[in-house]
Amino acid sequence: MKQINSILVSLSLVSSLLVANDFSTKINYFGNLTxxxxxxDGFNTKGYxxxxxxxxxxxxxxxxxxxxxxxxxDRWMFVAQAVTHYEDNExxxxxxxxxxxxxxNDDFSIRGGRMQSSAFLNSDVRDIDYVNTWGxxxxxxYTMLPMKFYDGIEITYNKVxxxxxxxxxxxPYGELKTDMDDLVSDSTLTVKDINIISFxxxxxxxxxxxxxxxxxxxxxxxxxxxxxxxxxLQNQNNDMSKYSYTDKRISxxxxxxxxxxxxxxxxxxxxQIDSNSLIADNIGYYTMLSYRxxxxxxxxxxxxxxxxxxxxxxxxxxxxSNQQFKExxxxxxxxTNNSQKTISLGFRYDLMxxxxxxxxxxxxxIKDYGVDYSSTTKRVGYTQRDAGVCDDSVYQATIGxxxxx
Amino acid sequence: xxKKILFFSSIINILNANISIIISKNNKISSVTKNELANxxxxxxxxxxxQKVVVINNKDDYDEFNKKVLNKTPSQMHAYWMKxxxxxxxxxxxxxxxxxxxxxxNKVDNSITYTSDKIDAKVIYEAN
Numbered sequence: 074m075k076q077i078n079s080i081l082v083s084l085s086l087v088s089s090l091l092v093a094n095d096f097s098t099k100i101n102y103f104g105n106l107t108x109x110x111x112x113x114d115g116f117n118t119k120g121y122x123x124x125x126x127x128x129x130x131x132x133x134x135x136x137x138x139x140x141x142x143x144x145x146x147d148r149w150m151f152v153a154q155a156v157t158h159y160e161d162n163e164x165x166x167x168x169x170x171x172x173x174x175x176x177x178n179d180d181f182s183i184r185g186g187r188m189q190s191s192a193f194l195n196s197d198v199r200d201i202d203y204v205n206t207w208g209x210x211x212x213x214x215y216t217m218l219p220m221k222f223y224d225g226i227e228i229t230y231n232k233v234x235x236x237x238x239x240x241x242x243x244x245p246y247g248e249l250k251t252d253m254d255d256l257v258s259d260s261t262l263t264v265k266d267i268n269i270i271s272f273x274x275x276x277x278x279x280x281x282x283x284x285x286x287x288x289x290x291x292x293x294x295x296x297x298x299x300x301x302x303x304x305x306l307q308n309q310n311n312d313m314s315k316y317s318y319t320d321k322r323i324s325x326x327x328x329x330x331x332x333x334x335x336x337x338x339x340x341x342x343x344x345q346i347d348s349n350s351l352i353a354d355n356i357g358y359y360t361m362l363s364y365r366x367x368x369x370x371x372x373x374x375x376x377x378x379x380x381x382x383x384x385x386x387x388x389x390x391x392x393x394s395n396q397q398f399k400e401x402x403x404x405x406x407x408x409t410n411n412s413q414k415t416i417s418l419g420f421r422y423d424l425m426x427x428x429x430x431x432x433x434x435x436x437x438x439i440k441d442y443g444v445d446y447s448s449t450t451k452r453v454g455y456t457q458r459d460a461g462v463c464d465d466s467v468y469q470a471t472i473g474x475x476x477x478x
Numbered sequence: 479x480x481k482k483i484l485f486f487s488s489i490i491n492i493l494n495a496n497i498s499i500i501i502s503k504n505n506k507i508s509s510v511t512k513n514e515l516a517n518x519x520x521x522x523x524x525x526x527x528x529q530k531v532v533v534i535n536n537k538d539d540y541d542e543f544n545k546k547v548l549n550k551t552p553s554q555m556h557a558y559w560m561k562x563x564x565x566x567x568x569x570x571x572x573x574x575x576x577x578x579x580x581x582x583x584n585k586v587d588n589s590i591t592y593t594s595d596k597i598d599a600k601v602i603y604e605a606n
Binding site: 097099101103141143145152170172174188201203232236238367423426427477 | 522558
């Protein structure tokens, strides 16, 4: 918080200086006041904490308040954005944007500093809930990449050709350092050598976007159980390099499509992530169909985040110590699994310019195992595990206000 | 009776007022397509047929223009510009009052704007 405050104060000073140089300043605010409830004990979805949303409505971690300062003239644009939200009963804050953009000419611009990932159709406005129709994003999809924002450089080319607008973004360099907190790591995630290229083409009715990227991740794992298991299996001449987060290259490909026909709107995205690491290879997709009755927009959405089975195949691992280490590895892999599919029904109602009421019911189905690290649910098909929860579902209800001004 | 008919007729005319997209008579641009208008008003480009233009919104006819030309509701337009601002990409065009349009058009040859009134300027598109 201190860091963000000092940055905002610095920006105010910079803003005062720039006013004298033909710069304009905009200050905008955004937020989300959202409450959610799950219908089942012992289960928490990604992005929620157990204490937040179990069996009764509570303000979820989707509630947030953010502010942005934009200072601009014809050539330059400086942006600083901070978002605060509650997590573990503690107020947390992220500096999500802090960059300078220079427009070189009508077609090219270059931006440097902190920016949000534009890998998906809406990943760079995930915090600005007001601009999206859904109440909750398809989280199994939008959490596939281990980075929400990064510090880097982005070169943009855009051009209107006939009725079409094309946009090419290249990120030749980027990096990120952030704290992690899960059962395996409880450590710092470092993402380096971020290289992303994305292309989109649109007109008034449709948008098509595709992105390819590679990043290098590094997570030193402090968990004693993990280190014992991996070392034990290594000592039995197994190649355990796949089962780490150390200096691993991850590649990803996304394809997104949005089509508007009269009052109908269809949005769909697909993504694939490949990594030779403890992070499972993953595919995800979602489709959302909505219909606008003036201010009222009902929608239906289906989303899937699915780990590839090969990631969990440990049949070639040799364990001469009475299977103890191999079972330990299976448990670790189990913890990294988060396959799920979700059917969502909801609506958005535009109460006034800048304020929207949103409600959504999600039916979340766990495939074989699940996202709940703390329950006794286990992967199906492995011995010495508790009973599985194949195709078990929970319902989650969410209602909230999204606003910008 | 005739007065009543004239009154309701004028009300209907106001409700169905045409929006004229206008530019200075000194400007070489003589016509524009709906798509070109969408591109410049959503700030995807700032040129029409290679000529630089400065887009200006007329506060009083803003919603009608967005509905007839951009096919967007007030909330959709707000969401669009908020998205652009929060992405650090672009800011909305300048807004002016209807009464200032004539002087703006007279002053800047490449200013492009719209109005439901009669203005001494070149009409390059009519939105019904």
